[in-house]
Amino acid sequence: MTYPLTQPRFAPAEAQALNLTVIRAEDWPALSETHPQRDWLRASGFEAGLGELRLLPGPGGILGAVAGLGSAQARRRQRFGLAKAIAALPEGAWTLQGDLTPAEREEAVLAWLLQGYRFDCYRAKGRAGALLVAPEGVDAARLLAMAEGEYLTRDLVNTPAQDMGPAQLQAAFADLAARHGASFQAVVGDDLLPGYPMVHAVGRAAAPDRAPRIMELRWGAEGPALTLVGKGVCFDTGGLNIKPSNGMQLMKKDMGGAATVMGLAHMIMTLGLKIRLRVIVPSVENAISGNALRPKDILTSRKGLTVEVNDTDAEGRLILGDALAWACEEESDLLVSMATLTGAARVAVGPDLAPYYTDDAAVMAALEAGAVKGFDPVWRLPFHDAYESVIEPGIADLDNAPGYGFAGSVTAALFLRRFTDQRPYLHFDLYAHSPSDLPARPKGAVGQGARAVLGAVQGLWGV
Template structure:
């Protein structure tokens, strides 16, 4: 993904609010008045403008009302599909933030997942000249990181198992000079990752812990991503409707890999570590059973009351391992609970954080990255809910309420560093949206990227 080079040949895209339309018709658009009949400057509405000989000389795009823009993120990106190939430049009364949203949305609108349609020949896509004053490199890094995340989640489990995740992470590491260590199969038991092993042992595709490190200066940031490459629910088998999207259950891993790519591409001054417990939760004679009690890496015992609550088990061992290195900031990302979707829907990324300053940095990063997040509480009053009595912890309490909160509290039991953030993401867009086609989507990564300077004291 890239921007077009600035040139006189780039066609103008006049971005107009409804209240600016009359002045445009009287001025620069006077010659095109007939072509603008019925054009009301609704968000993403487009009219092509003819030049001599009928060639396209430019276009107008509606910017809609302030309310419309609040309701539809990247709304201007709707215009991209209506434009012919070639180079375009934005014209109009847009603030720096509005230009940034338009430019990032334009890049993201170019995403296609055509791996399984190799014969398809897409039409030439329109390219944008990066608006003046914006950091083109940062926008491209964000878009390319998002593309990696989307591609990983969109790929079906047959081609994206634990081994394939390892291959992708190794490729990413080679590109940026990072190092990867892998603990796989029975070695997980020998090296004390019992819960990762227990969840993944029934699959012929061996479970593993992927560990990538990059950077030699600055504060330590560790990202932990849930890599359940497919989730049948185990012996607590999901119904078919609940299994249909389970190729996306490695969305946490895909998102931290996309964020890691952004960080490394921008060469941020920090020491990055990425931990991905990569497993399949399937059925075989040696599968994890309901009421089994596991002893975790941290030593806490866990009663397995639902084999379909496996993500928190693999994350727990990875989080405990992450804390042994004492990172300055620890982040976990996972497609963890349906309760989070009930609470905030598919568009918001809920997160849990006890640090007010870090939460403020995330809110600011969400605004600048056009990546909405919502803070949820580590509500201590629910701690007793995750204590079954027969073991230290219950992986699936039958409480009936606050499922995302109790899952977050479970994970927090395995964390012993001061600064920790947990994201319970969805990783999927149910219907086509501007710059976000139906299917895989990254959530929280751009918010985190924007938060890092303030959260870790990085020099600008």
């Protein structure tokens, strides 16, 4: 398959379009006195609630539509709420009208693009949906690039593991590089042993056609250097510390970090940002066979640090350790890792927030601003130095799964930080999945953190 399977798009500027007028709930009482179809709207019970839609009838059919943007409280509680109305519009071209702030208009446009996502390659295809004529006053190219990157991430994560093993992820990564004129290389199978021993150890039990690998994309010749590292565990059985059945149900998404950095890379390259981009993805299937990694094995990493394996189900941090060590052999202005790493992060902040770690105040400020601009909420968790001793088992330099019982996301982040020699370092512990249908985010794969990082690098470096 070639990803993304479908592309977000705007309607042609010259298309015959109907108007969708968006109204805030607090503005509706006054507007209801002057709207040309006020009688119809009142009779229908329209109150401009978030996502509420009314088609406006006329003698020749539909004249247009009005949609509610809800109250200020409703807008704070639900991102992309307008997507509910957009999804119910008849097919065809539409324009976006209404007295909206610049941020409200950008959120509405991004919601429109994201709600058009469908993952239907394994079923009958649904209807095409309504298309938006790109409105004036927004950065349409940036919003479209963000939606394209999100579509790519969602497609990669949604694809079942039978069709998205390490080799297929490599093919998608190589295709992304080729589309943007980037260089690409991969080290596969036993060739990993000299330089990436932990990647090899985690992935060696998989079938030969699903052999472990580490991949690298490079793009751009000038500007600040940005390195992205994404966890690419294409399926996680837990290894010999096997997961229970319900624990495997979502494990096709364990390459969500890789999918997210690929989506982010697409955004950066599509927008032509003046940066030097490097993307590293270690990819494995954590399988079970006679040569599988065992509990209490001790691995020597690329960095030279030894790691006692106390749980073969804590494999993501092992492959990221080698990848981060490789990343740090070359200086960059910002190093970012993204991974579906711990259940503890979900317990802490739930599925809708992307928790992150950094000790750099400038990066934190830029990321928080980028999250607001990209409608991509994030939340900072601490690199708490007092827990460093927890990840030191005594028999080796590091423990991949300390039996501490607390702060599982924090201790995992501290483990990864041991493999980084440079600052600033930014780490995301992602979920990459929406457990239910939400506006512009259907149940299944969802991007997290990428739009926030895009805004952060643009804010930090003025690119």
